Amino acid sequence: MIFEEKTIESERLYEGKILNLRRDRVTTRSGESYREIVEHGGGIVIIGITDDGMIPMVRQYRKAAESAVLEIPAGKLEAGEDPLEAAGRELKEETGYTAERVRYLMGGYSSIGYSTEMLRFYLAEGLTAGETNFDDGEAIDVEEYTADELFSMVMGGDIIDQKTMVAVFLARELMKSCHS
Numbered sequence: 001m002i003f004e005e006k007t008i009e010s011e012r013l014y015e016g017k018i019l020n021l022r023r024d025r026v027t028t029r030s031g032e033s034y035r036e037i038v039e040h041g042g043g044i045v046i047i048g049i050t051d052d053g054m055i056p057m058v059r060q061y062r063k064a065a066e067s068a069v070l071e072i073p074a075g076k077l078e079a080g081e082d083p084l085e086a087a088g089r090e091l092k093e094e095t096g097y098t099a100e101r102v103r104y105l106m107g108g109y110s111s112i113g114y115s116t117e118m119l120r121f122y123l124a125e126g127l128t129a130g131e132t133n134f135d136d137g138e139a140i141d142v143e144e145y146t147a148d149e150l151f152s153m154v155m156g157g158d159i160i161d162q163k164t165m166v167a168v169f170l171a172r173e174l175m176k177s178c179h180s
Contacts (some may be wrong), residue, residue, distance in 0.1 A: 003029045018076065040117035043110075044083050045074045045163050046091045047171045048099065048124040054144040055171055056095040056127075057164075061139065070143070070159055072167040074119075087122040093133045095142050100126025105170060110163065119163055121170060147172040 005026040013036075014021040020039040025032060048056045055072075062069045075090035077083060087102050107120040134140055145153070150168040153159045159168065 005035070008032065036114060038115040038117070040076075040110075040115055041079060042077045042083075042116075042118040042120065043074055043163075044077060044087045044090060045072055045119050045121045045167055046087050046102075046124050047072060047105070047121065047167050047174070048091055048095065048097055048127055049171065049175070050097075050127050050144070053146060053175065055147060055150060056091075056097055057143050057145060057150070058094050059141040059143055065160065069161055070153070070164070071161045072164045074163060083120045084122070087120075087124065091124050092130065093135065094138075094140055096130045096132040097124070097127040098130055099124035100128075108166075121167060123170075123174065147175045 005028060008025040008027065010022050010024045012020060012022050018040070022037050022039060024035045024037060026035055050056070057070055058073055059068055059070045061067070073091055073094040075086065075094070077086050084102060084104065088099060091097055091099060091102075102122050102124045105121040105123050107118055109115065110117040110119050132140070132142065147168065150159065151172050154165050154168050159165060
């Protein structure tokens with residue numbers, strides 16, 4: 001039987017621009033315990049596929065990894081922002097592409113053990129190239145790959161970002177189903 005933890009009290013430990021941190025005292029099967037929770041407004045992940053089957057990717061330095069990382073275009077949701085509109089906005093900002101069609105694929109928590117961040121995955125098709133519009137402080141290289149190339153990079157350990165791994169698996173399956 002699953003035991004549902006109830007929050008007894010909650011304390012805000014940190015409030016930041018991108019995330020907050022709280023500590024909850026909760027009931028457990030054996031009494032009480034604490035849970036540290038990262039509060040995050042969620043994000044969107046965009047799998048763009050060009051008419052010739054290429055997937056635009058972004059490479060940027062990530063301080064947490066202390067290296068330049070190849071990622072699928074993604075971004076955080078602003079408070080009250082429509083996720084579908086955010087997907088189109090982030091695709092344009094990071095890759096320069098605009099899409100004729102954007103559709104929701106799936107969603108899931110990035111790290112359910114301690115974070116409220118929900119990532120929503122979108123497919124963008126009918127892409128038209130244009131100019132990027134990076135956020136202040138962003139330095140991004142745009143690169144394009146096939147789904148098979150990206151899959152090989154995931155399996156070879158060259159792609160280390162989890163949301164990108166999920167997006168690559170989704171893209172590969174979507175490309176297979178289009179050619180079946």
